Amino acid sequence: MKIDRKEPAPKGALEIIEEAFHLVRTSSIHALALYCLGTVPFVLGLLYFWGDMSRSAFAYRYAARGAFLMTLLFVWMKCCHAMYARRLLEHVCNSAPQRWTFRMIARAIIRQTIVQSTGFFILPLAFLAAVPFGWAYALYQNMTVLEDGKGVEIIDLYKKADRLARPWQKQNFLVIWALSPFLLISAAAFFLVVSPIIVAVSAAWSQVFLSLYMGVLLLALVPLSPFGVLIAANIASAILLFPGLFQMLTGISTRFTLTFGGMFNTTFFAAVCGLTFLCMDPLAKAAYVLRCFYLDSQKTGEDLRVDLKWISRKAAAVGLVAICVLNSGLAVPREARAQDRTQHEVDTRRLTISPSDLDQALDRELESRFYVWRMPREKPAEKEGGATASFFRHIAETLADWGEAIMRRAQPLTRWIEALIDWLSKRAPEFDRDRRGLETISGVLRTILYGLAILLFVVVGVMIWRMWKNRFRQPLQVDAIVVRARPDIEKETTSAAELPEDGWLALAAELLEQGEFRLALRAVFLATLALLARANFIYIALFKSNRDYKRELERRAHAYPELIDVFSQSATVYESIWYGDYEARRDLVEYLLANQQKLKTYEGAN
Incomplete structure (x- = not known):
C-alpha cells in the first residue's frame, strides 16, 4: 500500500x-x-x-x-x-x-x-x-x-x-x-x-x-x-x-x-x-x-531551526529574569532585615495623629471625585442661552484651555518657525506682502499650520531617535542544536528515510569501531538507499523489497548500467549477511562503503 x-x-x-x-x-x-x-x-x-x-x-x-x-x-x-x-x-x-x-x-x-x-x-x-x-x-x-x-x-x-x-x-x-x-x-x-x-x-x-x-x-x-x-x-x-x-x-x-x-x-x-x-x-x-x-x-527544515533559536532566546531571557528575581529576594543581608524591623517599629509609633489633622484629611478625601456621586447634587446658577449654549460654551472653554496649554509649550518652536520664515522672506525676491504670504492667512489657519509643523518636527525627531537607538543593537545569537533520535537499526521496520545519508554513515562508523560489523553493514546499505532517494532514482517505502528498488533503478537509471550493477552487488552482499548465514567482516563493510562512493558520482545525473 x-x-x-x-x-x-x-x-x-x-x-x-x-x-x-x-x-x-x-x-x-x-x-x-x-x-x-x-x-x-x-x-x-x-x-x-x-x-x-x-x-x-x-x-x-x-x-x-x-x-x-x-x-x-x-x-x-x-x-x-x-x-x-x-x-x-x-x-x-x-x-x-x-x-x-x-x-x-x-x-x-x-x-x-x-x-x-x-x-x-x-x-x-x-x-x-x-x-x-x-x-x-x-x-x-x-x-x-x-x-x-x-x-x-x-x-x-x-x-x-x-x-x-x-x-x-x-x-x-x-x-x-x-x-x-x-x-x-x-x-x-x-x-x-x-x-x-x-x-x-x-x-x-x-x-x-x-x-x-x-x-x-x-x-x-x-x-x-x-x-x-x-x-x-x-x-x-x-x-x-x-x-x-x-x-x-x-x-x-x-x-x-x-x-x-x-x-x-x-x-x-x-x-x-x-x-x-x-x-x-x-x-x-x-x-x-x-x-x-x-x-x-x-x-x-530551516523554519524549525529559526523557531528553535527564537525559543532558546526567549527561554534564556525568562531564566535570567527568574534568577535575578530570586537573587533579589534571597540576597537580603541580616543587617538590612534588622534595620527594616527597627524602621517598622518607628513608623508604628508615628501612626498616632491629632483629631484636627484627621478631620482635614477626611474632608480632602471626601471632596475627591471618587465620593462626589454620593453627595447631593448642587443646583448650578442659571445662565443665559439655555442648555445648548451652555454645552457649546463648555466645549469652547475646554478647547481654548487645551490650545493655550499647547501654545505655551510650543512657544519656542513657534518663535523658531517665525524666525525661519523671516529669514526666507529677506532672501526671497520682492513680492507684494499685502496679497501673499502668511499675512493673508487668518489666525485659526495660522494656528493649524503651526500645529502641523510642530507635529511634523516631533514625528521626524522620534524617527531619528529610534533609528539612532537601534543603530548599534546587535541581535542575540543563540545556536540551537537539533538532536535526532537514533533509530533502532535491528528492527525490520526501520526505514532508510529516518536519517539522511550522512547520519547513516556516521552511525555505521560508530558501529564499526564497536566491532558490530553486521549492524554497520546494514547502516551502510540504508545510507545507499538514502543516497539513491536523494538523487531521485528511487522512492523509499516500507513495502518495497530490494528487488523492487532494483526494478525502479532499471526504469529510472537505464542510461547508467554501471549504477545498477553496483547497487545489485551491494544488495547481494547485504542480503547474504543480514538474511543469510554468511559472516559479517570488516572488509565487506568497506566493500559496501566503496560502492557507496561509486554511487555518489551519479548523484546529479537524474
Whole structure:
C-alpha cells in the first residue's frame, strides 16, 4: 500500500503580506541602503532620460548613448536587488550577513543580466496569456532572491527558482495583486508611449484626450492594482499641492504656481510612477523572500531551526529574569532585615495623629471625585442661552484651555518657525506682502499650520531617535542544536528515510569501531538507499523489497548500467549477511562503503 504524503497547507496571502511589512520594517539600514544604492540611480536616470528624449532638440543624437547608460543602470539595480533580498533572507534565517566580494558581485551581474533581460519580453506575453503570469513573475523574483554570488550554475539556479515558483499559486496571485508595482508600471509605460502619438495626431485636442485617456486608464487599474493606484494618487497629490503650500507659507512664487497646468506632462507621470515603484517594490521583494524561505523549508527544515533559536532566546531571557528575581529576594543581608524591623517599629509609633489633622484629611478625601456621586447634587446658577449654549460654551472653554496649554509649550518652536520664515522672506525676491504670504492667512489657519509643523518636527525627531537607538543593537545569537533520535537499526521496520545519508554513515562508523560489523553493514546499505532517494532514482517505502528498488533503478537509471550493477552487488552482499548465514567482516563493510562512493558520482545525473 502506498503512503499518502499530504503537502503542508500554504500560508495565507494576508499573512505573507503582513510578514513582508514587518520584515522590511525590522531589517537593518544596510539592507535598505543596498536597495536604494541600485534603485534610486535607475529611477533618476530614467526620469532624466525620458525628459531629455521627449523635449530635447538633440534627442536623436544622444538616444543610443542614453539607452546604453540605462541598460547599465538596470543591470546594477538588479544586482543590488539580489544583495538586498539576500540580506532580508539572512535576517529571516537569523544568520550572519554575507560579505560580497568583487568576484561575487561580478557573478551576480552576469547571471542577472542573462535572466532579467528576458523579462521585458516574457512578462508582458505571460500577462496577456493571464494564466502563466503568476508563475513567470514568481520565477523572475525567485531568481533575484536566490542569487548569492557564489559559483552556482545558472541552470541549477533556474531549476530551484522554478521549483519554488510553482506551488501556492493562489497566494502568489494575491501577493502580486497587493504588492507588485508591475501592473501599474506597465500601464504607465503604455500611457507614456501612446501620449506622444495623441499629441502628434491632434495637437489642439491633445490635453483633452490625454486627460480622458488617463482617467479611463486609472479606472481600469483600480481593480488590478488598488494599492498601487492609491499610493500613486497620494504621491501625485503631494507633488501638486507642495508648490501652493510653499507659496502660502513663504510667499515665494515658483514656476509651478505661475503655470499650474504645465505640471501635467509625461515627465510628471513618470516621476509619480518612479516614486510608487520605490514604495512598493521593496515590499514585493520581501514577500518573495518569505515565499522562498517557507517553500524551501519544507525540504531543509530551516523554519524549525529559526523557531528553535527564537525559543532558546526567549527561554534564556525568562531564566535570567527568574534568577535575578530570586537573587533579589534571597540576597537580603541580616543587617538590612534588622534595620527594616527597627524602621517598622518607628513608623508604628508615628501612626498616632491629632483629631484636627484627621478631620482635614477626611474632608480632602471626601471632596475627591471618587465620593462626589454620593453627595447631593448642587443646583448650578442659571445662565443665559439655555442648555445648548451652555454645552457649546463648555466645549469652547475646554478647547481654548487645551490650545493655550499647547501654545505655551510650543512657544519656542513657534518663535523658531517665525524666525525661519523671516529669514526666507529677506532672501526671497520682492513680492507684494499685502496679497501673499502668511499675512493673508487668518489666525485659526495660522494656528493649524503651526500645529502641523510642530507635529511634523516631533514625528521626524522620534524617527531619528529610534533609528539612532537601534543603530548599534546587535541581535542575540543563540545556536540551537537539533538532536535526532537514533533509530533502532535491528528492527525490520526501520526505514532508510529516518536519517539522511550522512547520519547513516556516521552511525555505521560508530558501529564499526564497536566491532558490530553486521549492524554497520546494514547502516551502510540504508545510507545507499538514502543516497539513491536523494538523487531521485528511487522512492523509499516500507513495502518495497530490494528487488523492487532494483526494478525502479532499471526504469529510472537505464542510461547508467554501471549504477545498477553496483547497487545489485551491494544488495547481494547485504542480503547474504543480514538474511543469510554468511559472516559479517570488516572488509565487506568497506566493500559496501566503496560502492557507496561509486554511487555518489551519479548523484546529479537524474
